[in-house]
Amino acid sequence: MATAVPVERDAVARAFPGPVREVALPGVTVHEVxxxxxxxxxxxxxxLAAASTAGALTAAALDGRPYDxxxxxxxAGGFAPRAPLGSLVVADEITAADLGAETADGFLPVTDLGFGTVTHRPPAALVREASAAAGALTGTVLTVSTVTGTAARAAALRARHPRALAEAMEGFGVAEAAAAHGVPVLEVRAVSNPVGPRDRAAWRVGDALNALTEGFGKLAPVLESWNRHDRNDRHERHEQ
Structure with a gap:
């Protein structure tokens, strides 16, 4: 499970009661519950999210304990009014919103230039089960390299991505690393602020971190069940 910063990691960890041990890997440290x-x-x-996640996935695979x-x-920032402060969002699409080119006619995603991908789609069944368990909203979560700070850019993103609920900075990188290893991905975000003009007085980071802990407390059985199902499915395909 990949977060951007330790305070987010610790908020997720509080949803899992087991003791935690630190495992130092080349370039990264994984906290194993x-x-x-x-x-x-x-x-x-x-x-950086892609590089760190890829390093952890590679180390686990080489150790004979690959992640499922x-x-x-x-x-994350939420697109008001669809994703209010404190709400939880589960992505059914993880999209790189600013990977491409600015032209006289507007923004072109990198796929229109003939390269790569801009969207990863988590398993639909997992998205349904996770959002139902956590009482979460479901929609597109955008990944940006520059956080939105104006109403004009927020409006432009909404116009290009009408299903977008939230904006963050790591999901697409994590999804790229997972895809390279053939591992499914999920993105879960708690909304701490509205997407648009930066008004730090309106941010509710503490509330969002608490929502993250509460959400993963509800998600834990779904994730554990999915991991067992996915592992068994892989084993059955191997045996056939």
Missing amino acids: TGGPGLLAAGVGPA LVVSAGI
């Missing part, structure tokens, strides 16, 4: 997930503060931004699911988690 006994009977629970591995937790990684992967860093801020899509590039990668979860990008943390707080």
Whole structure:
């Protein structure tokens, strides 16, 4: 499970009661919860998040203990009024919103330039089960390298991505690393502030971190069940 910073990682960890041990890997440190997930503060931004997540996935695979699911988690900006402060969002699409080119006719995603991908889609069944368990909203979570700070940019993002509920900085990078390892991905965000003009007095970071802890407390059985199902499914395919 990858967050950007330690305070987010610790908020998720509080949802899992087991003791935690630190495992130092090349370039990253994973906090492993006994009977629970591995937790990684992967860093801020899509590039560092991708690199850190890839390092943890590679180390686990080489150790013979590959992960069955990668979860990008943390707080985020929410597109008002659809995603109010304190709400929880589960992504059914993880989209890189500013990966592409600015032209005289507007923004072109990198796929329109003939390269790569801009959207990863988590398993639909997992999204349904996770959102139902946590009482979360479901929609697109955008990944940006520059956080939105104006009403004009917020409006432009809404126009290009009408299903967008939240904006963060790591999900697409985590999803890229997971895809490279053939591992499914999920993104879960708690809304701490509205997307748009930066008004720090209106931010509710503490409330969002508490919502993250509460949400993962409800999500834990779903994630554990999914991991067992996915592991068994892989084993059955291997045996056939």
